Amino acid sequence: MIVGFTSTGEGWDAKIDPRFGRTDYILLYDEEKDELKAVDNREVSAMAHGVGPKTAQRIHELGVEVLITGNGPGGNAAEVLKNMNVKIYIKAGGMGIREAYEAYKANKLESIGG
Amino acid sequence: MKEIVILSGKGGTGKSSVCSALAHIKKDNILVADCDVDAADLHLIMAPEKTLGVDFYSGVLAEIDAEKCTACGLCAEKCRFDAISPHEGKYRVEPLDCEGCAYCYYICPAEAIAIPEQNIGNYYQAESRLGFTLVHARLNIGAENSGKLVAKVKSIAKEQCKKEGKDFMLVDGSPGIGCPVISSLAGVDYVILVTEATYSGLSDLERLWELLDMFKLPGACLINKADINPEIASDIRKFMQKKKIADLGDIEYSDDFPRAIAMGRTLIEENETRWRPVFERIWKTIEEKI
Amino acid sequence: MRLAIASGKGGTGKTTLAVNLALKASTMMKTVLADLDVEEPNGAIFVGGELQNEKTVYRHTPDWDQEKCTLCGKCTSWCAYNALIKLGDIILVMPNLCHSCYACSELCPDNALPMVASPLGTIKQFKRDELHFTESRLVIGLEQAAPLIGQSLNYLDENYDDYDLQILDSPPGTACSMLEAVRSADFVILVTEPTPFGLHDLKLAVETVRQLKLPFAVVINRDGIGNDDLDKYLKAEGIDVWARIPHQREIAELYSRGEILYDKVEVVDSALDEILKKMEELK
Numbered sequence: 001m002i003v004g005f006t007s008t009g010e011g012w013d014a015k016i017d018p019r020f021g022r023t024d025y026i027l028l029y030d031e032e033k034d035e036l037k038a039v040d041n042r043e044v045s046a047m048a049h050g051v052g053p054k055t056a057q058r059i060h061e062l063g064v065e066v067l068i069t070g071n072g073p074g075g076n077a078a079e080v081l082k083n084m085n086v087k088i089y090i091k092a093g094g095m096g097i098r099e100a101y102e103a104y105k106a107n108k109l110e111s112i113g114g
Numbered sequence: 115m116k117e118i119v120i121l122s123g124k125g126g127t128g129k130s131s132v133c134s135a136l137a138h139i140k141k142d143n144i145l146v147a148d149c150d151v152d153a154a155d156l157h158l159i160m161a162p163e164k165t166l167g168v169d170f171y172s173g174v175l176a177e178i179d180a181e182k183c184t185a186c187g188l189c190a191e192k193c194r195f196d197a198i199s200p201h202e203g204k205y206r207v208e209p210l211d212c213e214g215c216a217y218c219y220y221i222c223p224a225e226a227i228a229i230p231e232q233n234i235g236n237y238y239q240a241e242s243r244l245g246f247t248l249v250h251a252r253l254n255i256g257a258e259n260s261g262k263l264v265a266k267v268k269s270i271a272k273e274q275c276k277k278e279g280k281d282f283m284l285v286d287g288s289p290g291i292g293c294p295v296i297s298s299l300a301g302v303d304y305v306i307l308v309t310e311a312t313y314s315g316l317s318d319l320e321r322l323w324e325l326l327d328m329f330k331l332p333g334a335c336l337i338n339k340a341d342i343n344p345e346i347a348s349d350i351r352k353f354m355q356k357k358k359i360a361d362l363g364d365i366e367y368s369d370d371f372p373r374a375i376a377m378g379r380t381l382i383e384e385n386e387t388r389w390r391p392v393f394e395r396i397w398k399t400i401e402e403k404i
Numbered sequence: 405m406r407l408a409i410a411s412g413k414g415g416t417g418k419t420t421l422a423v424n425l426a427l428k429a430s431t432m433m434k435t436v437l438a439d440l441d442v443e444e445p446n447g448a449i450f451v452g453g454e455l456q457n458e459k460t461v462y463r464h465t466p467d468w469d470q471e472k473c474t475l476c477g478k479c480t481s482w483c484a485y486n487a488l489i490k491l492g493d494i495i496l497v498m499p500n501l502c503h504s505c506y507a508c509s510e511l512c513p514d515n516a517l518p519m520v521a522s523p524l525g526t527i528k529q530f531k532r533d534e535l536h537f538t539e540s541r542l543v544i545g546l547e548q549a550a551p552l553i554g555q556s557l558n559y560l561d562e563n564y565d566d567y568d569l570q571i572l573d574s575p576p577g578t579a580c581s582m583l584e585a586v587r588s589a590d591f592v593i594l595v596t597e598p599t600p601f602g603l604h605d606l607k608l609a610v611e612t613v614r615q616l617k618l619p620f621a622v623v624i625n626r627d628g629i630g631n632d633d634l635d636k637y638l639k640a641e642g643i644d645v646w647a648r649i650p651h652q653r654e655i656a657e658l659y660s661r662g663e664i665l666y667d668k669v670e671v672v673d674s675a676l677d678e679i680l681k682k683m684e685e686l687k
Contacts, residue, residue, distance in 0.1 A: 018301035022265050048173035048214075048260055050486025050501045057480075057489045071329050074296045076498055080489050083496060091330070093301050110330070124444070125576060126415015130601070152577045153413045158600040174484065194505050210583060215505030216484045255578050255612050289414065312660040314446050342653070343660035367653065369629065375599040376630030 003029045003104070004064035004086075005097055010038035016100050018070025018093025021045070021052035021077055027097060028062055036097075052077030060084050068092050068100050072112055088112050115275055116404050119298055120306045121287040121326075123318030125153070127310045128338040131371050133286045134159045135381040135393045141244045144282045147271035148250035149264045149298045151235075156286055159378055162240030162248050170237055170251065172262050174214045174229040180204045182226035189218035189227065232257075237267055239274065244380075247274055261297030264288055268298065295325065304404050305333035306362070311340050311347040319350065323357055333359055334403065336396065338371075340364035360403060362396050406560075407683070408589035410574040410582060410613075411596060412605030417625040417649070418595045420659060422573040423450045424666045428676045430535035433568035437535060438560055440585045441575045442525060442542040442549050449662045453532030460526050461540075461555045463548070464519040465502045466509045468495045472516035479508040479517060488517075500546055525552045527559055536564065549581035557588050569683075578612045586613065591686065592620040593646065593679070598630035603637060610643070623679065626651040646682045647675040 006023035007014045017023040022045040028037045039062060044054045056077045059067060067086050070093025072078075081088065089109035092100040103109050120136075122129040134156060137146050148156040176197070178189070183204040190198040190205055197211035198218065207218075219227045234257035242248045249271040251263055268285065275283045285302070288294035299305070305326060309315045319335070326333055335354050340347040347364065354361055374384035381389040409422045419441070426437035439447035466479075466488070473495060480488045480495070487501035488508055499522055509517045523543055530537040540556040542549055553575075560570055574585035586592050592613050596606040606622070613620045621644040624634065629651045638645055649655075650671050658665055665672040 019265065019297075022261065022297070022300070045265075046262070047486065048262055049484065050498065051261070053489045053496075053498055053501070054486045057491060060491050071300055071302075071331075076500055079498060080491070080496055083491055083494065124415065125413060152579065153601070153605055155413075155601040155604060158604055192506070192510070210580075213503050213505065214484055215503055215507055216482070217505050217507035217511075220482060220507065220511060253579075255608065255615065258579050310660075313449050313662050314444075318444065339656065339660070342657045346660060367656065369651075372597070372599055372626060372629040372651070375601055378600055 001031045002063050002065050003031060003101065004059055004062065004067045005029070005100065006069040007038070007097060012036060012096070012098050014097050016068065016070055016092045016095050016097065020069050020071065020073040021055045023055065023069075026059065026062065028064065029101065050076065053080045056080035056084065059086065066104070068104055068109065070094070115281055115283060116303045117272070117283045117285065117301055118304045118306060118400065119285040119287045119302045120308060121295065121322060122308045123289065123322040124314055125289060127308050127315060128365075128371050129308045130155050130159070130286060131374065131381055132306070132308050132336065132338075133284060135389060136397055137246065137284055138244060138380040138382040139390070139393050139397050140282055141246050143280050144284055145247045145271055145275040145278065145280050146242070146249070146284045146286070147267050148248065148286045149267055149288050149294070150286045151251050151253055151263055151267070151294070152289060154250050154252055157240070157248060157250050159375065159380060160242035160244065160248050161378065162238070162242050165238050165240040167236045167238045169233050170235050170263055170266065171231040172234050172260055173232055174216060175209050175212045175232050176207045176214070176216065176218050177228050177230060178205055178207055179226045179228065182224050184224045184226070186223060189222055192217055192221060235263065237263070237270065239270060247278065249274065261294055264294045264297040265300070268300065272301075299326070299329055299331065302331060304400065305331050306400065307333055307335040307359070308338060309335060309350060310338045311343040311350065313346065316346055316350050316353070320353065323359070327357070332403065334362045334400065335359050336362040336365065338365045339367040341366045360399070362399055365392065405568070405591070405683070405687070406570040406572065406589045408572040408574050408586040408592045410586050410592055410594055410609060411576055412578055412594070412607075412609035413601060414576040416595045416597055416602060418576065419446055419450070419573055420665065421593075421595055421623060421625070422571055423447055424664060424672060425676055425679060426537070426571045427451070427532070427535055427664060428666055429569050429571070429680060430533065432680070434566070435535055435569045435571065436560065436564045436567050437537045437571045437573065438556060439537070439539045439573045440553050440556060441573060442540045442552050442581070443575065445539050445541050447537065447573055448530070448539050450664065451530060451532055451535070451537045453530040453535070453537060455528060456531050457529040458526060461524045461552060462521040463504050463524040463551055465499045465504060465522050466497055466517035467520040468497055469516045469518060472514045474514050476513065479512055482507050482511060503548065504551070524548065524555070527556055549575065550584040553581060553584045578608045583612065583616070586618065587616050589618065592618050594620055594622050595625055596622060596634065597626040598624060598634040600633065603634050606634070607637070610641070621646045621682070623675070624648045647678045649675045
């Protein structure tokens, strides 16, 4: 399973970025290989329009199956995510990445379908 | 640190007055971010000093290089916004009409068109008259507010808030229900809604709550000018009960609101004995909820 | 004559003035009022009246043709608004984000993105006594206010060209939807209030109408609540003040119930007379 995080930085010591579309980084945790990888999303977060859908497209391209984020996507991004096979967990904004991952594992995060 | 956003949906409900009064009450432990970029008025009350202004760039506009332009007219023919017209034997872009779609940039056979990012305004970090830090922004004429500018104002405010070790960040939110509001909600712990007892106040509150509900954010509502129309005020309270929005109480119609603004004062400065207890009670309710 | 009523800031009483002025003017000349605050049209609350006609207005957005598409993905890089998203072997079109520039449709090497009509909003036409009133309302979720305003102005040209007076209730602010609404007007009235907020936003509005080279005057609402900074500014800039409406609680109460003011409040009625007189002098 590939677990994605919207993140303020590049490693386990970063925090969950509560923003979906304008997140600066997308972190990918490959559970089988126990590997954490960071993808720079700043090119997208600096765009003027439609950042939500664009970030959703990248999450799709990166093969994310579970996404952990803060506020959750806005209307346009939600439209794109409906067409993807990704489970979304919200309200992890401000948590450390490790803490958020553990909360997800312990079924403590709220899910919004997907 | 807790982040609280104040929203209203419609103009003229007294949102900025409430925001500055709450900021005054907590002035030693707060930082304020003005994200109401279309009508960024808080700085008029807060009279900030030591202002640091930074240019802000967002979106693109087309520009034709007259040297390279062969006057073939393809760009003018294709532009759906009628933003390109002949000028002194070449073609020229009217910036007020250009939507920044970049179609002309892709098709120009002479590669004479560039699409530079636009300076759409400035953002500022300043020290207010009451001592706390105020982060605010100003848009140029004709420029659209965007989620990007709001995100910038908030991220600067947040960093500074941490640096100063303040416990509360108060955000004067954007109007409407579009992208800027969604952006001002990012990372927020609590929402304060300021409405007024009028038909338009109620209908705008309903539209706004639809949006907040989507993000499952906890919120409380304050009815300003509640006594000018008790019937509508009671409709608003019914709506709040139905949606489980906490009640911050009513504020009676008062000339202190416009007078305080006129004098560049907070409501607390305008009439301390009347308003300090009101806003201390409101703040206490909010603090208990967080 | 086409008169735009605008303000830099929301909540200054722009709609109230537009509605009352239009109703009063309609007893003297052929008048139409157009509510162009398409994101939050509130004029109908005050005007009411009988619905005469309703029209859906369309715009064009691309529609993905799966058969023809070779999934090259170029369209997603051309679109400046990220309205086209590629998810594996599908292209998603996000009509909310589309600005109808036609770039993707006309540049697509396989003609796989034909433009099709989709609703942009509605224009409703009402009549109350002698006043004709149009309300333009944007489909919720859309952000393209300016194109709907443009089409609403065309609607006025087509249906009310012979009218003596066309009054436009513009969207607040100084962004592109306000520009679109006021630029076709012969004259602009800027509504403000004598507070630092009102003055600050008025200055932006003045800068905007000057940039558009439009003649304009100011109406001061809630006169008497503030200080004299507004008057000093108007005097220094040589800006005409057409009328002053005093600050009264009675007006706020009538407003909250969606009521018409000029037949109940003497000072509003005389302010409207002054405005109508000034307009007569312009001709």
